[in-house]
Amino acid sequence: MDASQVSQVTEMMYALRNPAGVPTYPIIFIGLGVLTFALHILFVQLMLGTSAITLYGAFNSNPYWRRLGAAMLEISKVSVSVAIVIGVAPLLFVQVIYDPHWYTSNVLSAKWVIAFIFILILAYWAMYFYYFQNGKNADKTVTPKSRWSMIVSLALMLVVGFIMHSLTTQILHPELWKEWYMQDGVLDYSGSQLHAYNPWRFAFFISMAIPVAGGMLVTYRRFKSVREDADHDYLNWAADLGKKWIKVGSVISAALYVAWMMNLPETAGDFATSFWGYAGGIAVIFYALWAMIRLKGEARFCSYMALPMALVIGLIVAVSREMLRYGILNDFFHYDFMDYKVVMDWYSTGLFFLTFAIVGGSVLAYFLTIAWKTGQTVGVYTPSAAVDKMGTVAIWIMVLWMIQFFVIGFWIWAK
Ligand code: HEM
Known part of the structure; x- marks a missing residue:
């Protein structure tokens, strides 16, 4: 591409930018985007890895595999919900900060974006169908029913992930947007195609399900080992x-990461050999080294570190992934999200962080306490007075939040 073609693309991207500006500093949006993406992809990987174990367990007659498959289905079922809920957060941040890119990519593949929801619902249903068919089995070693539904669920989850991957890859090719829109002189309004993908990048993110599920298994032993009935x-x-x-x-x-780095678009320049290019791959291989050193024997303390370590590694990869996007869009195409017009809105910025910390914190603390105690109790768990109080406080905090939401809303409306 020559300089005038690049500057046309730069102009196009700036023309598509929302003139209203953003309500706080762009760096805050990108920081939260990276953090929440790391959380999203961790739960996606946990869900895929534990689903794969469930499936393998379902087709294996070894009683240990059968039991493990049934136990991991419980994790998968929760992880898919968390992955979806946490997926919304990076979606909000990316659409604010990279709005010209995110919306163009979505419109170019609109049918797939709409299909995304339906495919995800089917995948979710298929997993629950399998669960309802088998969840009540007292003997976890019997051959499970409707194994096909677990295959369908995992396959559809992968399709959902591929759609997300393609949308993200299309963002990185603003030079091709017009070509995709106008093919052979005919405008394509259909939105029926996924135009770009990088199999190595996709395979890398999916393959991380293996070490992450490994981290879950180590945590599982530690968590269950304190129960009186532990086997x-x-x-x-x-x-x-x-x-x-x-x-x-x-x-x-790590091998797939290297393959991804070797197959970057030319517009990425020398990203693969830059600091962040190396950092992502080194972080991934570091997980294996950490496990060799810190997870020897029973590893009573470090077992609980296996999943937080996976999150830290995911965070480094998420930063590296974001630096790649910035490298292509800013260094090559001269589109800098950092120069977004800021129309500072302290109320909404403050409300966001306070909601996150206080409402999110109190509700999560209650749910996690209940889940933790239930998992470690043999028979029926009865919460103590203190735990009950945590629940009541969490509900009151939510009620207060809703009251302030409507009061401020009406006040602004009446002004
Ligand atoms: C449950 C099945 C899902 C799977 C397997 C999945 C998988 C993935 C993968 C592999 C990526 C990385 C793509 C890449 O960088 O190449 C990704 C990114 C992303 N996913 Fe998901 N995802 C799922 C559900 C969701 C849902 C339900 C949402 C939103 C409601 C969501 C929102 C996002 C966002 C916003 C990104 C990052 C986009 C960007 O930074 O450009 N995902 N997902």
């Missing part, structure tokens, strides 16, 4: 499997 042979078997998955999976993922 230590089975739990040790699961944790050993987890350690293997972390080590082997990290190596596979």
Whole structure:
């Protein structure tokens, strides 16, 4: 591309930018975008990895695999909900900060964006169908029913992920948007195509499900081992499997990361050999080394670090992924999200952070306490007075939040 073509693309992107500006500093949006993407992809990987274990367990007659498959279905079911809920957050941030790119990419593949929701619903239903068919089995070693539905669920989840991947990849090619829109002199309004993808990049993000699920297995042993009815042979078997998955999976993922870096578009320049280019790959391989050193034997303390470590590694990869986007759009195409017009709105910025910390914090603390205690109790769990109080406080905080929301809304409306 020559300089005049690049400057046309730059102008096009700035022309598409929302003239209303953004309500706080762009760096805050991007920071939150990276953080929430790391959380989203961690739960996506946890969901995919534990679904794969469920599926393998369903087709394997080994009683340990069967039990593990049933146990991991519980994790997968929760992870898919968390992945979806946390997926909304990076969606909001990316559409604010990269609005010309996100909306163009979505409009170019509009049918897929709409189909995304339906495919996701089907995938979710298929997983629950399998769960309702088998969840009540007292004996977890019997052959599960309707195994096909778990295959359908996992396959559709991958399609959903691929749609997201394609939308993200299309963002990186503003030089091709017009070509995609006008093919052979005919305008294509259909939105029926996914125009860009990078199989290595997609495979990398999906493959991280192996070490992340490994981290979950190590955590699972630690969590269940304190129960009076713990079957230590089975739990040790699961944790050993987890350690293997972390080590082997990290190596596979690191290899795919290298393949991704070797297949970047030309507009990325020398990103692959830059600091952030290396950092993502080194972080992934570091997980294997960490597991070899810190997860030896029973690793009573470090077992609980396996998933937080995966999050830290995911965060480094998320920064590297964002630096790649910035490198292409700013360094090559001269579109800098940092020069977005800021129309400072302290109320909404403050409300966001306070909601996150106080409303989110109190509700999450209550839910996590209940989930933790239930998992470690044999038989029926009855919450203590203190835990009950946590729940009441969380509800009151939510009620107060809603009251302030309507009061401020009416006040502004009446002004
Ligand atoms: C449950 C199935 C899902 C899977 C398997 C999945 C998978 C993925 C993957 C692999 C990526 C990385 C793409 C890349 O960088 O190449 C991604 C990014 C993303 N996903 Fe998901 N996802 C799922 C659901 C969702 C949902 C329900 C939402 C939103 C409501 C969502 C929002 C996002 C966003 C906003 C990004 C980042 C976009 C960007 O930064 O350009 N995802 N997802």
